[in-house]
Amino acid sequence: MIQTDSYRVLMDERWDLEDLYKFPHIYSQIHSFIYCLDSDIEPKKEDIITQSLLNYPWRGGYSYTNIYSLLHKLVPKEDNPKIAEIKYASPGWIDLAMNPEVALKVAESVGIYLGMGVAAIKAYKEINKTRLEITREKKYHKVELEKLSNSEIKMFNEWSEEIAKNLGFKSLKKLNKRTKNPEVTLKLLLAHHRRIEKISEFILNRKAQLPI
Numbered sequence: 001m002i003q004t005d006s007y008r009v010l011m012d013e014r015w016d017l018e019d020l021y022k023f024p025h026i027y028s029q030i031h032s033f034i035y036c037l038d039s040d041i042e043p044k045k046e047d048i049i050t051q052s053l054l055n056y057p058w059r060g061g062y063s064y065t066n067i068y069s070l071l072h073k074l075v076p077k078e079d080n081p082k083i084a085e086i087k088y089a090s091p092g093w094i095d096l097a098m099n100p101e102v103a104l105k106v107a108e109s110v111g112i113y114l115g116m117g118v119a120a121i122k123a124y125k126e127i128n129k130t131r132l133e134i135t136r137e138k139k140y141h142k143v144e145l146e147k148l149s150n151s152e153i154k155m156f157n158e159w160s161e162e163i164a165k166n167l168g169f170k171s172l173k174k175l176n177k178r179t180k181n182p183e184v185t186l187k188l189l190l191a192h193h194r195r196i197e198k199i200s201e202f203i204l205n206r207k208a209q210l211p212i
Contacts, residue, residue: 019207026195033068035102049178107212124163128190152183
């Protein structure tokens, strides 16, 4: 991908100082996730991303949120969004110098999530709650966390399909091949869901719009 254009995020005048940090930070994380895991990129970059995911130390204290630092580093400098201009007025905007195709994918994903409404929020809560209960049960009975039963594999796959649908994530099959672990796939999608939810708050509060 080559950065050839810019994308304009529409904003109103009710932003505070924290918003000016929070929005670009979350947007950048969502961009890295979609760029690396749900976009068509060069085969060489595909291989680097796949190997990075396979070699990532998922256990041993590493948080799934840390994966965003890795994904950000895997996005070429020329394709990382950069703030080109901010106009704080009514209406105002943030111009992001970035690949417009990925910008539209981000906007579409947020739009799909918002269109799902309460159903998406409910699905996330129920899935995450049950997943945590399974983990606690395994720890209590001293069962190896890495070992998944056939029923668990089926559940994780079904949950991933539901979360992916609610976020408009189209590359689930490819992500499964990359992680080679349905639980890892699910946790990645849940982390992505949390960030989509946070950026959606700006839309719902009428602080920002992501045009398609």
